[in-house]
Amino acid sequence: xxxxxxxxxxxxxxxxxxxxxxxxxxxxxxxxxxxxxxxxxxxxxxxxxxxxxxxxxxxxxxxxxxxxxxxxxxxxxxxxxxxxxxxxxxxxxxxxxxxxxxxxxxxxxxxxxxxxxxxxxxxxxxxxxxxxxxxxxxxxxxxxxxxxxxxxxxxxxxxxxxxxxxxxxxxxxxxxxxxxxxxxxxxxxxxxxxxxxxxxxxxxxxxxxxxxxxxxxxxxxxxxxxxxxxxxxxxxxxxxxxxxxxxxxxxxxxxxxxxxxxxxxxxxxxxxxxxxxxxxxxxxxxxxxxxxxxxxxxxxxxxxxxxxxxxxxxxxxxxxxxxxxxxx
Numbered sequence: 001x002x003x004x005x006x007x008x009x010x011x012x013x014x015x016x017x018x019x020x021x022x023x024x025x026x027x028x029x030x031x032x033x034x035x036x037x038x039x040x041x042x043x044x045x046x047x048x049x050x051x052x053x054x055x056x057x058x059x060x061x062x063x064x065x066x067x068x069x070x071x072x073x074x075x076x077x078x079x080x081x082x083x084x085x086x087x088x089x090x091x092x093x094x095x096x097x098x099x100x101x102x103x104x105x106x107x108x109x110x111x112x113x114x115x116x117x118x119x120x121x122x123x124x125x126x127x128x129x130x131x132x133x134x135x136x137x138x139x140x141x142x143x144x145x146x147x148x149x150x151x152x153x154x155x156x157x158x159x160x161x162x163x164x165x166x167x168x169x170x171x172x173x174x175x176x177x178x179x180x181x182x183x184x185x186x187x188x189x190x191x192x193x194x195x196x197x198x199x200x201x202x203x204x205x206x207x208x209x210x211x212x213x214x215x216x217x218x219x220x221x222x223x224x225x226x227x228x229x230x231x232x233x234x235x236x237x238x239x240x241x242x243x244x245x246x247x248x249x250x251x252x253x254x255x256x257x258x259x260x261x262x263x264x265x266x267x268x269x270x271x272x273x274x275x276x277x278x279x280x281x282x283x284x285x286x287x288x289x290x291x292x293x294x295x296x297x298x299x300x301x302x303x304x305x306x307x308x309x310x311x312x313x314x315x316x317x318x319x320x321x322x323x324x325x326x327x328x
Contacts, residue, residue, distance in 0.1 A: 163183070
């Protein structure tokens, strides 16, 4: 008797992937839109307490499904819509005002997590959780404590966007495609973040050996400092001009979602719970981390300078203090 072939996809769960987005504000709605275009999941759902808004955002996106990979989009103020999600992304939180630092948002947002997490965990206990709400590092650490989930299953978006901003600015200086710029920002997603210049490369060429920029300069300390400052100030500049950042962060988080659902084993600077990374422990902050189907994996240790190490330690201490002040 011939052996019956086993199905390639052994369960319905593997066949139909579902992404749930908590919060239908500027970031949540843009993220849903980006997810639908990327086609990572068969189903994208939005949850928000504002029934009229969440249903309208979902319907607006759904009307464009014809022009995207096949899938469905829906929105509701009932948490049941998130049931059995494979990935849950939390974007809900206090809105950052012009001139306000991300850390200023910590208290209000952590209190919101205390209300949101028990409800969503009740319907999607096995999901991979991605925190996007600012201040993302403190919120991720507090959320791990509140939820009791393992560190691989819950992590923050970290400096994936900041790293993209850094690479964009280096690309503008060199004229080389962003995809060929290999450089990371680690630490806090915020004012104390640290660009890892010592390991930055274009192709296989260390950035310090690149030579002239398009403007005839070189990648000296002055240029590096200017680029770093531009990265740090980017969000504030955008918030001053339009009230919120949403497009680039939507694309950045979509990349993280894709790494999870497609098991890409991609290196991304997510905010994960660190354990003796460059001497840093018991804090969530961004570091180059392998991301796949089981969430946050191995944290990589690129070569860094003493100054970079000191910057990362200072960033960790800053985040740890805020978490401690909030009772975590």
